[in-house]
Amino acid sequence: MESAIPLIIFAVLLVAIALSAIRIVPQARAYNIERFGRYIRTFDPGLNFIIPGVDRVNTKFDLREQVFTSRPQPVITEDNLVVNIDTVLYYQITHPKAAAYEVANYIQAIDQLTVTTLRNVIGSMDLEKTLTSREEINTRLRGVLDETTGKWGIRINRVEIKAIDPPPTIKEAMEKQMRADRDKRAAILHAEGERQSRILKAEGARQQAILEAQGDQQAAILRADGEAKAIERVFQAVHANNADAKLLAYKYLETLPSLAEGDGNTFWVIPGELTEAVKNVSHAFAGEAARSAPSTTKRQGEAEPSEGPTQITGPDPAQASASAQAAADAAQAAERAVADARDDVRRAGARMGSTPEPRDSD
Numbered sequence: 350m351e352s353a354i355p356l357i358i359f360a361v362l363l364v365a366i367a368l369s370a371i372r373i374v375p376q377a378r379a380y381n382i383e384r385f386g387r388y389i390r391t392f393d394p395g396l397n398f399i400i401p402g403v404d405r406v407n408t409k410f411d412l413r414e415q416v417f418t419s420r421p422q423p424v425i426t427e428d429n430l431v432v433n434i435d436t437v438l439y440y441q442i443t444h445p446k447a448a449a450y451e452v453a454n455y456i457q458a459i460d461q462l463t464v465t466t467l468r469n470v471i472g473s474m475d476l477e478k479t480l481t482s483r484e485e486i487n488t489r490l491r492g493v494l495d496e497t498t499g500k501w502g503i504r505i506n507r508v509e510i511k512a513i514d515p516p517p518t519i520k521e522a523m524e525k526q527m528r529a530d531r532d533k534r535a536a537i538l539h540a541e542g543e544r545q546s547r548i549l550k551a552e553g554a555r556q557q558a559i560l561e562a563q564g565d566q567q568a569a570i571l572r573a574d575g576e577a578k579a580i581e582r583v584f585q586a587v588h589a590n591n592a593d594a595k596l597l598a599y600k601y602l603e604t605l606p607s608l609a610e611g612d613g614n615t616f617w618v619i620p621g622e623l624t625e626a627v628k629n630v631s632h633a634f635a636g637e638a639a640r641s642a643p644s645t646t647k648r649q650g651e652a653e654p655s656e657g658p659t660q661i662t663g664p665d666p667a668q669a670s671a672s673a674q675a676a677a678d679a680a681q682a683a684e685r686a687v688a689d690a691r692d693d694v695r696r697a698g699a700r701m702g703s704t705p706e707p708r709d710s711d
Contacts (some may be wrong), residue, residue, distance in 0.1 A: 369401040379445040383408045391445050408449040414441045414506060417456065421514070422464050426474040435511040436463055436490070440503050455501050459494065463508075466493045476515060483510050503582060541623030 373396055374380055380392040384404045392406075399405070417440060421433040438459060440450050451460050460566040468487050473477055479486070498505055515523070 365593075370398050372397045372399055374405065377412045379410045379412055379442075381410075381449050382447055383407045388446060388450065391554065396628050408445070408447045410442050410448060412442055412445075416437055417459060418511070419460050420680055421512070422467060424468050424471045426471055426476050427473060428477055430476050431516060432471070432476065432479065433514040434467060434471070436467065437509045437511050438463065438494070438505060439507040439509075440498070440505050442502060443504050447500065452501045455498070455503055456511075458501070459498060459503070459505075462494060462497055466490055476519065480513060482515075486510055650688030 362395060372392060374392045374394045376394045378394060380397075382392060382404050384400070388407070390405065417438045419436045421435050423431050424573070425431055425432050440459065448455055467486075467490060469636065470486055474482060474486075485506050487510060491505055494508060495505040679691045
């Protein structure tokens, strides 16, 4: 049993040495191996072996894409305003050997490089352009960082500006400017709406006026056609019945009061045809009286009086009295017709609120 103890110890030592020579690298990891302090190789993911006591693992790297957030950095713009800018970087280690031996601390190096590059880029822009040109700033930062970190075995995949914080006074001024711009746009939109509303109302009123005018025109044409046809029928009826001067004069006197009708008639002139019409009526009545009286002239075919002194006989007193009475009645009828016509004219004026004095025209 005592001789077996050294063998057991030797076997345990061999197992320990074998285990210490095995290195299992996880997926997306990389190990840098040094032999007596010198870089030998980089272990890929999987089962790897080293020489115990001679080789050792120097650095372990995660090959997945990683995120680095920098602290807010004060940056001066072209118009001498200080703004605080936060950036976010997405990077990935592509060469573990360069990342371990080309730079002492690649995280610190990336941070400082980001700050200096950001100050150079923002220093050539004013505040307004800085706030509206984030994509341009990201592109320029990524180009400079990727070019510099390439020799460090690091690839910059993406650079994003997380926040740009201007001074509080600048924020207040910007808020006032934005509020004024919104009020201006609201006033412009309101004015445009009012303008469109007025235009539409004017077009509607214009179309309404046009339609009403067209309707009035058609109505006036129809009324004129009706009146023309009525006048034509009256004219044809008068000529067909062969009306004499007495009837026409009477109708004229009967129609005369209608001349005073209307809202715009405030002053009338009785035409001279009224006197002529009265004369026609008077002559008509006088003619009737003359025809009813016996004639004192010698009728044709009567025998000549016998020779001897001619005896002149005067008119019959009874017949002369009847003729004079008929003429007087005709004159009185004419005067009454004129008086009635004038009374009708006065009444028509009274209905319209004024009583103009009719007068005869020359």
